[in-house]
Amino acid sequence: MSKLRQQLDTAKDAYTSAKYPGDLVADLRRREGFSPWRLLLPLAPFAAIAAVIALVVMLMPEPPTKQIGIDTVALNPPAQTDVVDALLPEAMAMPSDAVTSMPAETLTVPSMTSVPSMPTIPTWSVSTDVSLDESNQG
């Protein structure tokens, strides 16, 4: 056996003894499982809390307008008719008979006596067995 052959065989032994260090399947799972979104995972609880706070603020009813001074003006004042009615004395109330009722009036639509009929259109028939030449001659 030549020296080169011996060297090659020794190198082949070393070559075939090489083993993958670890479990390739597990390494692949780790590699495939990695996603840039996973970097944001620790921030998820904070994001959830922020979302809940935002929701609560959005759903919270607006506080009533406090009339502290002249400067405080309600932009959309509530209808105060009930309050006014309650505060007004009875004498100032509008009598119920003051409201005039609508006169009962019968509305009649003039009826038409009759609709004139359309004039009659004269009918004519086309003879199909008369050729164009014959009609020209005639």
Added chain:
Amino acid sequence: VTDQTILDARSGNRTARDQLVRSLQDVWYRFCLGLLRNDNAALDATQETALRFLRDLSKFDGRSSIKTWSLGIALNVTREMRRGRPAAGDEETPDREDPGESPVRHAEKNEAVEVVRQLLADLPERQREALVLRFFEDLSVDETAAAMKAAPGTVKATVHQALKALKKRFERS
């Protein structure tokens, strides 16, 4: 690995796919290590090979063995990695020591491995690939041709040229 395992893996059976990957992980790793001569690069190449292997498994038509077919994928990966990184030199990984080996034998073995490694490193890329597949992986000419996507005649000629160059360089050294 049985044919049934391959069929199951092709149809997406996870257990079969895992079994297939585990049965080939050492083949891919040593092949990538043999061509890239760097532990970390070989690890990356092995994982990339496995991902592509699983991705393309449905395309496996059974014309060659699953090992040969997967070595073709590994070959492409190592070629891409070699193109993407500087030629191996100072970054080569030293041999791991076998604790059960005598220091003298270990030194001799290391020397032999280093000599062959250096001789292989000096060969053109195609010759080195053909020699690793044919001699180190014990593939037949046809299997080597299938993995390299080359004609069997081309593989024969390439291996012959590689051995001739190896012998010449060995004698010179």
